[in-house]
Amino acid sequence: xxxxxxxxxxxxxxxxxxxxxxxxxxxxxxxxxxxxxxxxxxxxxxxxxxxxxxxxxxxxxxxxxxxxxxxxxxxxxxxxxxxxxxxxxxxxxxxxxxxxxxxxxxxxxxxxxxxxxxxxxxxxxxxxxxxxxxxxxxxxxxxxxxxxxxxxxxxxxxxxxxxxxxxxxxxxxxxxxxxxxxxxxxxxxxxxxxxxxxxxxxxxxxxxxxxxxxxxxxxxxxxxxxxxxxxxxxxxxxxxxxxxxxxxxxxxxxxxxxxxxxxxxxxxxxxxxxxxxxxxxxxxxxxxxxxxxxxxxxxxxxxxxxxxxxxxxxxxxxxxxxxxxxxxxxxxxxxxxxxxxxxxxxxxxxxxxxxxxxxxxxxxxxxxxxxxxxxxxxxxxxxxxxxxxxxxxxxxxxxxxxxxxxxxxxxxxxxxxxxxxxxxxxxxxxxxxxxxxxxxxxxxxxxxxxxxxxxxxxxxxxxxxxxxxxxxxxxxxxxxx
Amino acid sequence: xxxxxxxxxxxxxxxxxxxxxxxxxxxxxxxxxxxxxxxxxxxxxxxxxxxxxxxxxxxxxxxxxxxxxxxxxxxxxxxxxxxxxxxxxxxxxxxxxxxxxxxxxxxxxxxxxxxxxxxxxxxxxxxxxxxxxxxxxxxxxxxxxxxxxxxxxxxxxxxxxxxxxxxxxxxxxxxxxxxxxxxxxxxxxxxxxxxxxxxxxxxxxxxxxxxxxxxxxxxxxxxxxxxxxxxxxxxxxxxxxxxxxxxxxxxxxxxxxxxxxxxxxxxxxxxxxxxxxxxxxxxxxxxxxxxxxxxxxxxxxxxxxxxxxxxxxxxxxxxxxxxxxxxxxxxxxxxxxxxxxxxxxxxxxxxxxxxxxxxxxxxxxxxxxxxxxxxxxxxxxxxxxxxxxxxxxxxxxxxxxxxxxxxxxxxxxxxxxxxxxxxxxxxxxxxxxxxxxxxxxxxxxxxxxxxxxxxxxxxxxxxxxxxxxxxxxxxxxxxxx
Numbered sequence: 001x002x003x004x005x006x007x008x009x010x011x012x013x014x015x016x017x018x019x020x021x022x023x024x025x026x027x028x029x030x031x032x033x034x035x036x037x038x039x040x041x042x043x044x045x046x047x048x049x050x051x052x053x054x055x056x057x058x059x060x061x062x063x064x065x066x067x068x069x070x071x072x073x074x075x076x077x078x079x080x081x082x083x084x085x086x087x088x089x090x091x092x093x094x095x096x097x098x099x100x101x102x103x104x105x106x107x108x109x110x111x112x113x114x115x116x117x118x119x120x121x122x123x124x125x126x127x128x129x130x131x132x133x134x135x136x137x138x139x140x141x142x143x144x145x146x147x148x149x150x151x152x153x154x155x156x157x158x159x160x161x162x163x164x165x166x167x168x169x170x171x172x173x174x175x176x177x178x179x180x181x182x183x184x185x186x187x188x189x190x191x192x193x194x195x196x197x198x199x200x201x202x203x204x205x206x207x208x209x210x211x212x213x214x215x216x217x218x219x220x221x222x223x224x225x226x227x228x229x230x231x232x233x234x235x236x237x238x239x240x241x242x243x244x245x246x247x248x249x250x251x252x253x254x255x256x257x258x259x260x261x262x263x264x265x266x267x268x269x270x271x272x273x274x275x276x277x278x279x280x281x282x283x284x285x286x287x288x289x290x291x292x293x294x295x296x297x298x299x300x301x302x303x304x305x306x307x308x309x310x311x312x313x314x315x316x317x318x319x320x321x322x323x324x325x326x327x328x329x330x331x332x333x334x335x336x337x338x339x340x341x342x343x344x345x346x347x348x349x350x351x352x353x354x355x356x357x358x359x360x361x362x363x364x365x366x367x368x369x370x371x372x373x374x375x376x377x378x379x380x381x382x383x384x385x386x387x388x389x390x391x392x393x394x395x396x397x398x399x400x401x402x403x404x405x406x407x408x409x410x411x412x413x414x415x416x417x418x419x420x421x422x423x424x425x426x427x428x429x430x431x432x433x434x435x436x437x438x439x440x441x442x443x444x445x446x447x448x449x450x451x452x453x454x455x456x457x458x459x460x461x462x463x464x465x466x467x468x469x470x471x472x473x474x475x476x477x478x479x480x481x
Numbered sequence: 482x483x484x485x486x487x488x489x490x491x492x493x494x495x496x497x498x499x500x501x502x503x504x505x506x507x508x509x510x511x512x513x514x515x516x517x518x519x520x521x522x523x524x525x526x527x528x529x530x531x532x533x534x535x536x537x538x539x540x541x542x543x544x545x546x547x548x549x550x551x552x553x554x555x556x557x558x559x560x561x562x563x564x565x566x567x568x569x570x571x572x573x574x575x576x577x578x579x580x581x582x583x584x585x586x587x588x589x590x591x592x593x594x595x596x597x598x599x600x601x602x603x604x605x606x607x608x609x610x611x612x613x614x615x616x617x618x619x620x621x622x623x624x625x626x627x628x629x630x631x632x633x634x635x636x637x638x639x640x641x642x643x644x645x646x647x648x649x650x651x652x653x654x655x656x657x658x659x660x661x662x663x664x665x666x667x668x669x670x671x672x673x674x675x676x677x678x679x680x681x682x683x684x685x686x687x688x689x690x691x692x693x694x695x696x697x698x699x700x701x702x703x704x705x706x707x708x709x710x711x712x713x714x715x716x717x718x719x720x721x722x723x724x725x726x727x728x729x730x731x732x733x734x735x736x737x738x739x740x741x742x743x744x745x746x747x748x749x750x751x752x753x754x755x756x757x758x759x760x761x762x763x764x765x766x767x768x769x770x771x772x773x774x775x776x777x778x779x780x781x782x783x784x785x786x787x788x789x790x791x792x793x794x795x796x797x798x799x800x801x802x803x804x805x806x807x808x809x810x811x812x813x814x815x816x817x818x819x820x821x822x823x824x825x826x827x828x829x830x831x832x833x834x835x836x837x838x839x840x841x842x843x844x845x846x847x848x849x850x851x852x853x854x855x856x857x858x859x860x861x862x863x864x865x866x867x868x869x870x871x872x873x874x875x876x877x878x879x880x881x882x883x884x885x886x887x888x889x890x891x892x893x894x895x896x897x898x899x900x901x902x903x904x905x906x907x908x909x910x911x912x913x914x915x916x917x918x919x920x921x922x923x924x925x926x927x928x929x930x931x932x933x934x935x936x937x938x939x940x941x942x943x944x945x946x947x948x949x950x951x952x953x954x955x956x957x958x959x960x961x962x
Contacts, residue, residue, distance in 0.1 A: 038519050040531050041754075041845070042617045042852035045717050047528045050521050089898045090836050093727035136523045138619035142633060152623060218710045225706015229699045236526050246574035273522075355571050364522070371523035417570045 001104065001272070002187050007060045008106030010180065011070060011077060014058065017176035018072050018131070022161070027072030028129025030173055031120055031147075032059060033140045034066035048233060052140070053364040054133055054372075056273055057181060060105040067116045068107075072131070078109045080116040120147045129161050131170035133177065136371045158373055174372045181369055182361065182377070183403035189453060189462075191274035192362070192405055196451055196463025198230045198268035199276035203467050206240065206264045207474075208481050210282045216240055216252035216262075227268040235275035235366040239265035244281060244445035245413045247356060258285035261292060261444045267366060275366040277407055279449035280467055286478040288471055295412050296446050296471050298330040302410035303448045303469070306358055310452055310459040316406060317383060317397035320358040323410055324350035324390065331412075337431050344431045348388030352422055352432065355415070357394030359407035362451060367395060368405075404454040405462070413445030482585065482753070483668050488541045489587030491661065492551060492558060495539065498657035499553050499612070503642070508553030509610025511654055512601055512628075513540060514621045515547035529714060533621070534845040535614055535853075537754055538662060541586040548597045549588075553612070559590045561597035601628045610642050612651035614658065617852045639854055655853045662850055663842060663858070664884035670934060670943075672755035673843070673886055677932055677944025679711045679749035680757035684948050687721065687745040688955075689962050691763045697721055697733035697743075708749040716756035716847040720746035725762060725926035726894045728837060739766035742773060742925045748847060756847040758888055760930035761948055767959040769952055776893050777927050777952050779811040783891035784929045784950070787839055791933055791940040797887060798864060798878035801839040804891055805831035805871065812893075818912050825912045829869030833903055833913065836896070838875030840888035843932060848876060849886075885935040886943070894926030 018027060034055040037046035051062045059068045059079060066081040081098040088095070102110040123130050130148060134156050135141045144155040150167040159168040184192070202223045209219035220238050227234050241249035242256070244263030256262065262284055267277035281296065283289075288296055306323045310316075325345045331337050331353065337344060344350075361368035361377055369377045378396040379385060386392045396406050419437050422428050448469060451462040468477055499508060515536040518527035532543045540549045540560060547562040562579040569576070583591040604611050611629060615637050616622045625636040631648040640649040665673070683704045690700035701719050708715050722730035723737070725744030737743065743765055748758035762777065764770075769777055787804045791797075806826045812818050812834065818825060825831075842849035842858055850858045859877040860866060867873045877887050900918050903909050929950060932943040949958055 038528065039617045039619075039852075040528070041534050042848070042850075044851060045847060047519065047521070048718060053522050086898060086902055089727075090896060091727070091729045093724060093730055093732075094898060136520045138520075138623060142619060142623060221706045221708070221710025223706075224709045225702045225704075227702070228705045229702025236521075237529060243574060246570075246572070248572045249574055251574075366526060367523070369523075370525060371520075415571060417567060417575060421567055 001060050001062065004104055004106035006185070006187060007058060010058050013180060014070070014176055015072060015075055017179060018172060021172040021176065022072060022129070025073060026129065028131060028161075029120070029123045030070040030072055030131045030170075032068040032070070033132070033135065033143060034059070034061065034064065034068075035137055036064050036139050038137065038139075050232075051273070052136065053273070053369070054177060056364060057177075059107070061101055062273070065113060067113065069116070069119050072129075076109070077107055078111055078119065079105070079107045080111050080113045080119075082113050117147060124148065124166060127165070129170075130166040131161060131173040133173055134158055134169040134371060134373070158376070174376050178369055178372055178376050178380075181363055183401060184363060184405050184453070185403075188274060188363065189405070191270050191272045192276065192451070192453075192462055193464065195231060195235070195268050195270040195274045195276040196278075198227060198270065199266070199278050200463055200465055200467055201230065202226045202266055202268055203264060203278055203280055206266070207280070207282055207468075207478065210256055210262050210284060210478070212256050212258045212284060214256045216242070216254050216256065220252050223266055230268070232269040232271050232273060235267040235269040235277060239263065242284065242444060244447065245415045245443070247413070247445075256284050259289070260284045261446060263445060263447055265447060265449065273364050275362055275364065276451055276463065277362060277366050277449065278451065278467055279409055279411075279447040280469065281446045281448060282474060282478065287475050291440075291443065292446075293471050294334060295443070298327055299410050299412050299446045299448050300469055300471065301330075302327050303408055303450065306408045306410060307450065307452060307459060307461065310400060310406070310408065310454060311457065312400050312402060312454060315382070315397060315399045316359065317394065320391065320394050320397070321345065323358055324354060327353065327410065327412065334436075335433055336436050338433055339431045347429050347431065348386075348391055349428060349431045351388055351390030352418065352428065353412045353414075354410060355390050355393065355413070355418065356411065357390070357396070359409055359452075360395035362405045362407055370395075400454045402454055402456050406452055406454070407449055408452050409447055409449030411445060411447030414440040414443045415445075416441045482541050482543065485585055485587035487666070487668060488539060491539050494661060495551070495657055496553060496556055498660060499653060502653040502657065503553060503610070506554060507610065509612060509642075510601070510604045511551040511553055511612045511651075513549040513551070514613070514616065514624060515540070515542065515545065515549075516618055517545045517620050519618065519620075531713075532754070533617065534754070534850070535658060537845060538658075540588070542582055543754070546594060548594065550597070550600050553610075557590070558588055559592055559600070560586070560588045561592050561594045561600075563594050598628060605629065605647060608646070610651075611647040612642060612654040614654055615639055615650040615852060615854070639857070655857050659850055659853055659857050659861075662844055664882060665844060665886050665934070666884075669755060669844065670886070672751050672753045673757065673932070673934075673943055674945065676712060676716070676749050676751040676755045676757040677759075679708060679751065680747070680759050680932075681944055681946055681948055682711065683707045683747055683749055684745060684759055684761055687747070688761070688763055688949075688959065691737055691743050691765060691959070693737050693739045693765060695737045697723070697735050697737065701733050704747055711749070713750040713752050713754060716748040716750040716758060720744065723765065723925060725928065726896045726924070728894070728926075737765050740770070741765045742927060744926060744928055746928060746930065754845050756843055756845065757932055757944065758843060758847050758930065759932065759948055760890055760892075760928040761950065762927045762929060763955065763959065768956050772921075772924070773927075774952050775815060776924070779808055780891055780893050780927045780929050781950055781952065782811075783808050784889055784931065787889045787891060788931065788933060788940060788942065791881060791887070791889065791935060792938065793881050793883060793935060796863070796878060796880045797840065798875065801872065801875050801878070802826065804839055805835060808834065808891065808893060816914055816917050819914055820912045828910050828912065829867075829872055830909060830912045832869055832871030833899065833909065834893045834895075835891060836871050836874065836894070836899065837892065838871070838877070840890050841876035843886045843888055851876075881935045883935055883937050887933055887935070888930055889933050890928055890930030892926060892928030894928075895921040895924045896926075897922045
C-alpha cells in the first residue's frame with residue numbers, strides 16, 4: 001500500500017477528469033466494487049485473494065468485501081466495509097477497524113457494507129447518473145445488475161452515460177480511469193521494477209531447470225514458488241513449453257528433450273500487485289542448432305530494434321510495423337518469403353510468422369486494464385485497429401508518452417495448422433515459400449520479451465538486471481550452470 | 482484421469498441411487514455444470530483452472546466449458562462441449578475432439594455446448610424434474626438461474642425436488658452424490674496417498690525453513706512451489722503463522738522469531754485433484770520451552786488417541802468427544818481448568834481451547850463436498866449438530882465406514898479475545914482458571930493433523946511416510962537440518 005495521499009490525490013484527479021466529461025450539477029456518482037473471494041472448488045476454499053485493480057488504484061484496500069462511492073457533484077466520498085466480530089477474530093485474527101483503514105487511504109468517511117446498496121439505490125431513485133466500470137468478476141456482474149436493474153450482460157458493456165443511465169458501464173469513467181492508469185507514477189514504476197526483479201529470479205530458475213530429462217512441470221513449480229516467496233504470485237499462468245508454436249500453451253507434462261526449444265513466458269506480481277512479464281527461449285540441449293540460431297538471432301535483433309525505436313514522438317503502432325518489417329526482411333534473406341518486403345508488410349504476411357502484436361500496456365494487470373476494453377486502453381481516439389492477423393492483435397498502438405510501461409515481445413513461430421490454412425486459402429498472395437516452411441513443421445517457436453518504460457527521451461528496460469538474451473550468452477551460461 | 486469404466490460405473494450407480502429416491506417414469510434429468518475459467522484480475526487473466534469436483538467425479542473432463550445431462554428415466558447421457566477452431570489452435574494448440582473426449586469417459590453421445598441449454602429447457606417445458614447440485618461458482622449460479630428461471634439465491638439452496646421443481650438444488654441428487662463420494666474407491670485412495678506424499682515434501686520444506694530471521698512468506702513460497710512441481714497446487718491457502726491462535730491466519734509478513742511457535746497447516750492437490758491436509762507446529766528456536774512442550778505433548782497424544790479410536794463400529798462424533806475429554810483431563814492436571822471433567826465436557830468447555838472439530842471428510846475437496854452442505858456430508862440422518870462452540874464446528878460426525886477419509890487434527894489455542902469474552906460473559910460456568918490462562922496470552926496455538934483412511938478393521942494414516950510429530954523427534958531433526 002502506498003501513502004494515503006497517493007490515493008486521495010488519484011481520486012481528486014479523477015474528479016477533475018470526470019468533471020471535464022460531465023455536466024455540472026448532474027455528474028452523479030462513481031461506484032467502485034472491490035472483489036469478494038473467488039471459490040476454487042467450493043465456497044470457502046478460495047483462490048488466493050486478488051483485489052480488483054481499479055479498486056486498488058483508487059481505494060488501496062487489499063481485502064475482500066469493500067465498496068466505495070465517489071460523489072462527482074459534491075466530491076463526497078465513502079468507503080464501505082464491515083468491522084470484524086468475535087467469530088472472525090477466532091478464525092482470522094484481530095483486524096484494524098474500517099475507519100482506521102479509511103485513514104490509511106485518506107478517506108474520512110466509512111460505513112458498514114450493508115449501507116452501500118442503499119447509497120446506490122438513492123442515486124438511482126433520484127435519476128442521478130451512476131457511473132461504474134465493466135466488472136471483471138461474475139459476482140460483481142451479478143451485484144451491478146441487481147443494483148441498477150440492468151441485465152448481467154448489459155453491465156459488462158461500455159457506453160456513453162447519456163445513452164441509458166446506469167444500464168451500462170460508463171464510457172466516461174472508463175476513459176478517465178484509462179487516462180490515469182496508463183501513465184505510471186514514480187511509486188508505481190518502483191513497484192514494477194520490483195516485480196521485474198522477481199521475474200528475473202523466476203526465469204533464472206527456468207533456465208537452470210532446462211536440462212534434458214526434466215519434467216516441465218517441475219520447472220514451473222520452482223518458478224512459481226519464487227513468485228510466492230517474493231511477491232503475490234505469478235502475474236499470469238506460466239507458459240513453459242517445447243511447443244512454443246502454441247502461443248499460450250499451459251500444459252507442462254513433457255520431458256525436456258535435446259534438440260527442442262523451450263519457450264518460457266512468465267512473470268510475477270509484486271506484493272503490491274504490479275506485474276512483470278518476460279519471455280526467453282532456450283535450447284534444450286544447451287546449444288542452438290544452426291536452424292534455431294538463425295531464427296533466434298532475427299527475433300533477438302527485432303527485440304533490440306523495437307527497444308531502440310521506443311520513445312516519445314512515435315507510436316507503438318509504428319514500432320510494431322518497423323519490427324515486423326525487419327523480421328520479414330530477414331526471413332526473405334533465408335528464403336522463407338519472396339518478393340517486395342513493403343508489399344508483403346502491407347498485406348500482413350508477417351501475421352503468418354507472428355500472429356500477435358509487439359506488446360501491450362503493463363501495470364497492475366499484466367495486460368493493463370484489458371477488462372476496460374482493449375481499444376480504450378491501447379488505441380483511444382488516436383487510431384483504428386487493423387483487420388490483419390498479427391497487426392490486428394496489437395494491444396498497444398498509442399503515441400508513446402513518458403510513463404507508459406509496455407512489453408517488447410517479437411516472436412517467430414511455425415504453426416503447421418496455420419501454414420496449411422494459408423496454403424489452402426491462398427492467404428499469402430504468393431509471397432510465401434511453402435517448400436521451405438515444410439522443413440520447419442517441427443521447429444516450434446521463439447519469443448523474446450522485455451518490459452520497457454517510456455522515459456522523457458527514450459526508454460528503459462525495467463528491473464535491475466536484464467535477463468541474458470544473446471544466443472552466445474545463453475549458450476555460455478547454460479554450459480556453466 | 483481414471484479409466485473410462487470408472488466414470489461409466491459411477492454414473493450407473495448414480496442412476497440406481499436416484500432411482501431409489503424418485504418415482505419411475507417421472508425421474509427427470511440430472512444436470513452437471515463444469516466450471517468456466519475464473520478471472521483473477523481481468524477476464525482472460527484467469528486463476529489456474531480448477532474443474533468442479535462433482536463434474537470431475539462423474540464426467541472426468543478437466544477443462545473449462547463442458548456440461549452434461551444424465552436422463553434418470555431413459556439412462557441416456559450426453560456430454561456437451563465445443564471442438565476447437567483455427568484461432569484456438571494458434572493460442573492453445575491442437576486438441577482432441579469432444580467425441581474422443583467422450584470416449585475417454587465412456588460417454589458415447591457428445592454435442593456442442595450450445596445445445597445444452599435447449600436440452601434443459603426441453604425438460605423444464607415438459608415439467609420433468611431437473612435435478613442439479615448447489616453451484617459453487619457464481620458463473621454457474623447465474624447459469625442455473627437463467628436455465629430454470631429461479632433466482633440466483635434460490636439455486637444455491639437445497640430442497641427436496643418435490644417441493645418446487647428446478648427452483649432449488651435437488652436434495653435427492655445431493656444425497657445420492659454424497660453417499661457415493663463419501664466412500665473412496667481404491668483408485669481414489671491411491672491418489673490421496675500421492676497427494677499426501679506431496680504434502681510430506683511441502684511440510685519438509687516448512688520445517689527446514691523454520692529458522693530465526695527467515696520471512697514467513699519465503700517459506701510459504703517454497704512450500705507452494707513443491708505443490709506446483711509435483712501436483713496441481715495447494716489444496717487450500719497455506720496457513721503458516723506464529724500467531725497459531727488465529728485458526729486460519731493467511732498473512733505471512735512476520736520474521737521467524739526465537740521462542741515462538743510456528744503453526745503450518747497446508748496440503749497439496751494431486752494432478753488428478755485429490756487433496757492432502759497436514760498440520761505441524763514447530764518451535765522457532767528449534768527447541769520447545771517447558772510451557773510449549775507441556776501443551777504440545779497433550780495435543781500429540783490427543784492426535785494419537787483419536788487415531789487409535791478411529792475404526793468401523795464407532796462414530797467420529799464419539800472420537801471427537803473422547804479426544805477433547807482427554808485434553809480437558811490433561812489441562813486439568815496443569816490447572817487450566819478445575820472441576821469434574823465429565824461435567825465440563827458436557828458444558829463444552831473444550832471449545833475455549835479448541836473451537837473447531839476434530840476433523841473433516843477429505844477427497845477431491847479438502848473439506849470434501851462442503852458446498853453440498855456440511856450436514857448432508859458429515860451428519861446425514863444419523864445425528865444432529867451440537868450447538869456448542871468446538872463440538873458444533875465438527876464437520877464429520879458420522880458412523881465410521883471403510884473407505885472414509887478424514888483428518889485427525891486436535892489443537893489447543895490460547896485466544897485472548899475469546900478468553901476475555903468467556904470471562905466477561907461467564908461462559909465457562911466456573912470451570913476455567915483465568916489467572917493461569919493470563920500467563921498464556923502470548924503463547925499462540927498448537928495443532929497437529931494427519932490424514933486417515935478408515936479400513937475394514939481400523940485405520941491407516943495416508944501417505945507413504947508420516948511427518949515427524951513427537952516433540953523429541955522434532956527437536957532432534959531441527960537440530961540437524
